Amino acid sequence: MTPLLKAVSAIGIALVSLLGSVAALDNGVARLPFLGYNTWYAYQCNIDQDLVLTTAKLMKSLGLLDVGYNYINIDDCYAEKNRSESGDIIPDQVRFPDIKSMTDEIHDMGFKTGIYSDSGWYTCAGYPGSFMNELRDATTFQDWGFDLLKYDNCAIPYDDIIRQGMVGKFQRMADALATLAQTSGKPPLVFSLCQWGWNQVWIWGKNFGHSWRITNDLAPEWDVLAPIINVNSFISQFSDFWGHNDMDILQLGNGNLTFDESKSHFTAWALLKSPLLISTNMSAITSEVLEILKNTEILAINQDPVIGQSISPFRWGINADWTSNGSFPAQYWSGPSENGTVFMLLNTLNEPSEMFFNLTESPWIRAGRQYSVRDLWTHTDNGTAVRNFTAHDVPAHGVVALLLKDAGDEPTGLEFPCAVWIQCMDQNGTLVEG
Known part of the structure; x- marks a missing residue:
């Protein structure tokens, strides 16, 4: 170390x-x-x-x-x-x-x-x-x-x-x-x-x-x-x-x-x-x-009456994780709530940006599940996310706020066994690389 x-x-x-x-x-x-x-x-x-x-x-x-x-x-x-x-x-x-x-x-x-x-x-x-x-x-x-x-x-x-x-x-x-x-x-x-x-x-x-x-x-x-x-x-x-x-x-x-x-x-x-x-x-x-x-x-x-804790970063984004940067703070945040997992995607850049993340980067998301997506600003239900999510054209200094709810097992027959390849292993002990 x-x-x-x-x-x-x-x-x-x-x-x-x-x-x-x-x-x-x-x-x-x-x-x-x-x-x-x-x-x-x-x-x-x-x-x-x-x-x-x-x-x-x-x-x-x-x-x-x-x-x-x-x-x-x-x-x-x-x-x-x-x-x-x-x-x-x-x-x-x-x-x-x-x-x-x-x-x-x-x-x-x-x-x-x-x-x-x-x-x-x-x-x-x-x-x-x-x-x-x-x-x-x-x-x-x-x-x-x-x-x-x-x-x-x-x-x-x-x-x-x-x-x-x-x-x-x-x-x-x-x-x-x-x-x-x-x-x-x-x-x-x-x-x-x-x-x-x-x-x-x-x-x-x-x-x-x-x-x-x-x-x-x-x-x-x-x-x-x-x-x-x-x-x-x-x-x-x-x-x-x-x-x-x-x-x-x-x-x-x-x-x-x-x-x-x-x-x-x-x-x-x-x-x-x-x-x-x-x-x-x-x-x-x-x-x-x-x-x-x-x-x-x-x-x-x-004002969640069941979950009191705040959202927190699961990835900093343009900076390495745990980087303190007053001009470009953490961009990818999540946390639990009474009704699902909350995500805040914060575009700290001075230009529009595409923001992508794997769902299980958040500790509150279960692997092998799909999630319905509610946009908390457009007030619309935006389909189902499987394994990852991309927000397109997030404005400079803009935000996307989402509420993801468990919608059951992910579809069968997906090409790769793991969404994230860190320590993805077959039952026989073989590491599976993406």
């Missing part, structure tokens, strides 16, 4: 060990990725109570609540810059004059609500953070009627004050949320960690969060989406029920993504079991973006 293979093997053993020792948080909320709306990328600090309520009404009238987008989350900048004399966070008295009535009205529409805070002294926009006020703030957020807390990572206290690492910094709020649930008798707030960057949050975040950001902020550009997909190709196994790699808020409807890039963006986020949060001006949303967001066949995979 070469030194490189030994290193890869050691990494694999370490990952298996970690997976065996880390359990996802199961406290009765957010078993599946949450879906909804977040104000940040659409409006940043330019938010107020009327805007949030108008957005919620639009989400409902456009049918997004009906297909599962049931959270309306406000992000940073909703508060006064200073706490009250008693130490409480105060909503901005002009922009959010009655925040409890706002959450009540949103709940009456059928939504849940989310709010934002920070694990440091201040939020990223300079408003009061929750360090050393964790239980006080958690209680305030619950009293205001919120169901979810996004918790950010700015304004970190000095080392001789905090005296703990990133895990402990978020553990403080996790403990406060658990204490609040016990004392109030209400369901715990969903805890969404925003510990961005390469800090192995996908390993430790499962101890107390329902989702955890895995990269820095997203922008609506293919050159930003591709590296995030690349990161996920190595950590997809950490997503399951109760805990999810958060690839950041969807950027559909913002920037200059093509229609095909937008489909790839949504497909990857959904099938990798990321939370799906919209952040665009809902009064100006296009029919093309709505068509993508309301793809119920893709959403059904994200």
Whole structure:
């Protein structure tokens, strides 16, 4: 075994060990990725109570609540810059004059609500953070009627004050949320960690969060989406029920993504079991973006009640397997679902491409069987695949999403005994070569 293979093997053993020792948080909320709306990328600090309520009404009238987008989350900048004399966070008295009535009205529409805070002294926009006020703030957020807390990572206290690492910094709020649930008798707030960057949050975040950001902020550009997909190709196994790699808020409807890039963006986020949060001006949303967001066949995979795990690569494609390439991430992905095996074929090239694979390259496909093919974007049944599949003319940065269901034994009389010739052997011990 070469030194490189030994290193890869050691990494694999370490990952298996970690997976065996880390359990996802199961406290009765957010078993599946949450879906909804977040104000940040659409409006940043330019938010107020009327805007949030108008957005919620639009989400409902456009049918997004009906297909599962049931959270309306406000992000940073909703508060006064200073706490009250008693130490409480105060909503901005002009922009959010009655925040409890706002959450009540949103709940009456059928939504849940989310709010934002920070694990440091201040939020990223300079408003009061929750360090050393964790239980006080958690209680305030619950009293205001919120169901979810996004918790950010700015304004970190000095080392001789905090005296703990990133895990402990978020553990403080996790403990406060658990204490609040016990004392109030209400369901715990969903805890969404925003510990961005390469800090192995996908390993430790499962101890107390329902989702955890895995990269820095997203922008609506293919050159930003591709590296995030690349990161996920190595950590997809950490997503399951109760805990999810958060690839950041969807950027559909913002920037200059093509229609095909937008489909790839949504497909990857959904099938990798990321939370799906919209952040665009809902009064100006296009029919093309709505068509993508309301793809119920893709959403059904994200919200699968039986299978919690994400899809993962079975072949990288233009790169050797296990190659990290932020510009050209893995192209061939698959995973189990309640209703069959899901495939994502991602054309990372800058030109249209033909994409071919043998079915049994995916660990979820049985040899000697044929499979019916459902296209999750055209919403059509496309015949039966035997041994292999080819997607023709996949657009540049485009995607093909398929659901394959077992359709019985493959036809008899096929020319070759094995679809893949690795260790294909006759009963008498003779290797059969293609």
